[in-house]
Amino acid sequence: MTAAPGPPRPDRLLRTIARAAAGAAVVAARGGVRLPRPVDRDLKVVVAELTAEAPDAVGLRLARPDGAPLPPWRPGAHLDVLLPSGRLRQYSLCGDPADRTAYRVAVRRIDAGQGGSLEVHGLLPGTRLVVRxxxxxxxxxVAPAYLFLAGGIGITPIAxxxxxxxxxxxxxxLVHTGRDLASLPLSERLAGLDPARVIRRADDVHGGVPTAAELLADLPAGAAVYCCGPPAMIDAVRRAVPDGHGFHAERFSPPPVRGGRPFTVRLGHGGPVVEVPAxxxxxxxxxxxxPDLAYxxxxxxxxxxxxxxLxxxxxxxxxxxGRMALCVARARDATPLVVDLGRHVEPCGGSTSPPSSHKVP
Ligand code: FES
Structure with missing residues (x-):
């Protein structure tokens, strides 16, 4: 894969930021942006309002039950939302950072997904949730100019x-793309800022999905390119962004493992050994x-x-x-890794402890 021009690729940037979260304040590798200090606090909120943002997208306004101000945030931030079932999901904040009375998120219903979005769509006003x-x-x-590219619900961090x-x-x-105009939440309101700067592009009108060249047309000089949408859109734009432009992306799904080496993980001293392919x-x-391991x-x-x-x-x-992020970390050398899952795992794969409440089914 062709590397994005300019500074580190976003996936690597994201990992860098997450590692830095174990320390004190976080400073992004690009642009010298100082991020909010990472926090693991649990915040109790209530669903104050539900709004239809598109035929298959619901907006949630989350406020503190006592109406107290919520912690501050900056554009691009997300919430971890613990749903009543125990599912944990990340949703980008799409409201106004100056509004400390509520957080706003918007969630697209994915019928063939793992159930999180369906659960969100079934929430009622007054439902109490925990967010992190x-x-x-x-x-x-900070940049002199910006090109924002959003695919469907990828508009949420962009807004x-x-x-x-x-x-x-x-x-x-802003270029907001989707299968039809009805599938483009939030951007109609954003067009109110300056209609000449917002393109709402529907695939059914334009004969299919846009090419990267089309998305990057009329790129202002020195513009930072922000992209959030399906992996194919991000990868195509990443390859096409010309030199001299910072490229920043957030994916809907985890990036594929590329260039990895196989290694082994033992599940506790004396536990079963798991082979991890490249x-x-x-x-x-x-x-x-x-199978019920939390992620x-x-x-x-x-x-x-x-x-x-271990x-x-x-x-x-x-x-x-002293810890390992199982979803991204790999062994540094040929030495087998040993991790503690907090439960006894039988060599045949059986587990004698209850599953985590954060399991994604
Ligand atoms: S850190 Fe989120 S699943 Fe691994």
Missing amino acids: GPRNAFPFV PMVRAAAARGADWR DRSALAAVRDVV SCQQGFCGTCHVPL AGATEQDTSAP
Whole structure:
């Protein structure tokens, strides 16, 4: 894969930020942006309002039950939302950072998904939830100009950035793509900032999905390119962004494992050994043996799959020292890793402890 021009690739940037989260304040590798101090606090919120943002997208307004102000956040931040079932999901904040009375998220219903979005769509006003964060793995840098590219519900982290760029008086442009106009949440309101700067592009009108060249047409000089959408869109744009432009992306799904080496993970001293192939994560391989093992983001930042590392050394690890992020970390050398899953795992794959409440079914 062709590397994105300019500074480190976003996937690596994201891991860097997540690793830094184990320390004190976080400073993004690009643009010198200072991010909010990462927090693992649990915040109790209530679903204050539900809105239809598109035929298959619901907006949630989450407020504190007592109406107290919520912790601050910056464009690009997301919340970890613990749903009543125990599922943990990450949703980008799409509201106004200046509004401390509520967090806003928007969630597209995915009928063939793992159930999280269906559960969100079934929530009622007054439902109490626990959220963690906000955390920011998609920092908004200062630039003279911006090109924002959003695919469908990928508009959610982009929307606060658009408002911030407009407030700064920057030169900006938004291209929001989707199968039809009805599938494009939030951007109709953003067009109210300046209709000439917003393109809402529907595939059914334009004869299919846009090419990267089409998305990058009329790229302002020196513009930072922000992209959030399906992996194919991000990969195509990443390859096509010309030199001299910062490229920043957030994916809907975990990146594929590329260039990995096989290694082994032992599940506790004396436990079964799991072979991790070059093209799979340790999380995926371990889940073959322990299917109910908890995970969520699969990109290293939510912490759900971080487990104690009892032996061996890792690389590409986003967890704290002495721990391993199973979804992204790999063995640094040929020494087998030994991790503690907090339960006894039989060699045949049986588990004698109850599953985590954060399991994704
Ligand atoms: S850190 Fe989120 S699933 Fe691994």
